[in-house]
Amino acid sequence: MPKNYDSGDETETQTMRGRDWPCLRQFCVFLENRVGRLNDLMRQLESLDTRVIAMSIFDSVDFAMVRLMFNDADRAREKLELSGFLFSENDVVGVQLPEGEKPFHDVCSALVKAEVNIHHAYPLLYRRQGRGAIAMFVDDVDQALQILQEAGHRTITENDLHDDDEYL
Template sequence: MTEHREGGDFTESETMQARSWPCLRQFCVFLENRVGRLSELMRLVEDLDTQVVALSIVDSVDFAMVRLMFSNTDRGREKLTLSSFLFSESDVVGVELPESEKPLSDVCTALVKAELNIHHAYPLLYRRRGRSVVAMYVDDVDTAAQILRDAGFRIITESDLLDDEF
């Protein structure tokens, strides 16, 4: 990836692929509410080298916001950048749900104790050792990941998504 600076200087930035810090990258794609638009998006992004590992759609009368995560974040970003779709990116925390009676409640309780808000959450199409994973957009990803790790939860990173099959 090349970044442009004032004065015409160019600098190569490091890739973020397979990063192991405690976050996942979420892409939020704007879609007009027209028949076939979601299908167009899926045809564009899904390929042998890139799988959609999470999908959430927020619909309104005129448009929809589609939240996506990819098995290969850099490749997903490249495909979206080369497309005509408008999109933004943000960090989310991915947490493996524990084997307990109330796994989501356990995760939420740990974050509430730290006074962190969950703005939205959705499941990933990713399982490790038979356990589900949920992605959460929170006030502070780094703090949330540390709180959850300290409480005994396993945090999912982009490296995990690259290494596993779905």
Template sequence: MSFDKGSGSSSGTDFETIRGRNYPAIRQFTIFLENRVGQLLEVVRRFEGTGIRICALSISDAAECAFVRFLVSDADRGREILERSGLAMIETDLVGVELPEGPQPLLRVCTALLQAELNIIQAYPLIIRPNGKPAVAIMVENIEMAMETLTEEGFTIITEGDLEDDPTVEQ
């Protein structure tokens, strides 16, 4: 399967041409918070009552501030909530990949990306289990090549639509 960087479409899989739910990447939001008690809680509370779940979370602490990276179950609405909060924010595309069964599934993912000479910049697990299986979010240098490589190696790519439905959560 080859992904066309310019149009968001691919041969063999139908993806929307405008950035939307079926785009094969998942969007990460990075926000910058003061290093004060309760700052993360304030951000998390912004999603309370919206029906939007935080699906993955990573925090990097620095002297003056913390960088909080996360994925949400509805990226478009999540972005609106964060924009209204007035927080400094960066939106980035990541590859979501389901971890295969068997020993050392992360080793298999890393090996496939290494063979394609792709560097992993960031990685963290998803809190939810799309399709009932563990998954990771990975930032790479070339997202289209990473998705193509992982798909060719038989891995299942997690899309934003997969983050909406968590089979482990009762409705």
């Protein structure tokens, strides 16, 4: 409902993002490559209400880029903003690995056929019905989601991360 300014009626604000958003949020945190910096980051972020579900580290001599995903992206964003660490956010595609002999190949094949490039990928500490999942940073999120769903793959939403049934 749009707000009617003349009548004084208020409406609930709605955004496109939320727990049913079809992709996941990846946080990229810039760290100096010094002993203890990753520990400082984890000490400030991990808690009962914010669980790290994925981490990947790109390391160089002077700095490290830590890619993180959380069970609650909104709460993680708040903590990162308060922490003083430099970070950015990206949309990534989460997909549950299918049953079968070659689950990674099945997922990658669907995207290759559509010429969607996977820039990087890493596993999620997520299990549902005995199956794991991966997060992928791709060059076209919308197309990747459509292709994966058309190929019968189950994509993971932010809401799924709250309802994880087998914490690792």
